[in-house]
Amino acid sequence: MVSYIIRRLLLLPLILFGVSLIIFGMLELLGPDKLVSVYIRGPESEKVAGAAERIIKKYGLDQPLPVKYAKWVGNILKGDLGWSLVGKQPVLNAILSRFPYTLELALWAIVPVVFVGIWLGVVSAIHHNRFLDHFLRVFAIVGWSFPDFVFGLFMILIFYSKLGWFPPGYLSYESEEIVRSAEFMKITGLVTIDSLINGRFDVFLDALRHLIAPVITLA
Structure with missing residues (x-):
């Protein structure tokens, strides 16, 4: 077991290297113009004359592939994962802003997995x-084979x-106002x-009610 x-663990760096090459290659398929259009939407530049040239120089988009790959990996190691067109913010900020909700859902999903799984x-x-x-x-077998996103839609x-039993979202409007208030720590x-x-x-019970459907779907 230990040797396994x-x-x-020894294979992990090789796997990460391979995955990074695949992702980098997919980005390169976009071409320089598409890459510039992605970067230029970031907060560090505006769509003004000369912005494209500054972006190309900053991210080394005109450099040879090995140089671009090294620069890309270096940016990732520094926490610069790029700009999210959907979130309109840096990718790292978008991930961190949603991480607590993901963690909370995962923790609550452990409960039925452990207790119901052991009982069954x-x-x-x-x-x-x-x-x-x-x-x-x-x-x-059917449960594990069924796609989560399809089950979630059902x-x-x-x-x-x-039935109107399990509302969407993570809180009701009233509870959300309480959570966003300055008094709520x-x-x-x-x-x-x-x-x-x-x-x-009351907020706890409301949050639990909103968590039931996602927890069942994830579990």
């Missing part, structure tokens, strides 16, 4: 090679659009935990 882990495993073991065991096995269609960045710290159990 060591081999995997015990039930399946007790009824080994019986109908219930085969049913749970097929259920597990959850929205049934439990929100039809944002300590961890996780709404459920911060609401308990602030003694706002």
Whole structure:
């Protein structure tokens, strides 16, 4: 087991190098003009005369491929992941701004995975090679094979659009106003935990209600 882990760790730099080459190659397929149009939307420049030349020089877009690759990797290591056209901000800032929500969802998804998974495993073991065991096995295979984004759409269609049980978003309008207020202390960045710290159990329950559908989908 230890030797297996060591081999995997030794392969990790090679895998990262290969992935970086693939990503860099895909970016190069855009061509210089497209790359300039991406960079020029960043906050460091405006669409004015000479901006394209400054962008090309700053990011070395006119350099040979090895030089461009080295500069690109260097920018990544420094935390410069580029500019997000969707988020209208640096990519790193966009990732960090959404990380608490992702972490909170992942942590809550552990709960059904652990408890329901263990319970179903015990039930399946007790009824080994019986109908219930085969049913749970097929259920597990189908569940893992079903794409999350498709299952999520079904959850929205049934439990929100039809039944109105699980609302979308991460908070209701009232709870969101409370969280954004100056009195609400944002300590961890996780709404459920911060609401308990602030003694706002109404916000905590509202956040849990909004988390049910995403947690079920992710689990």
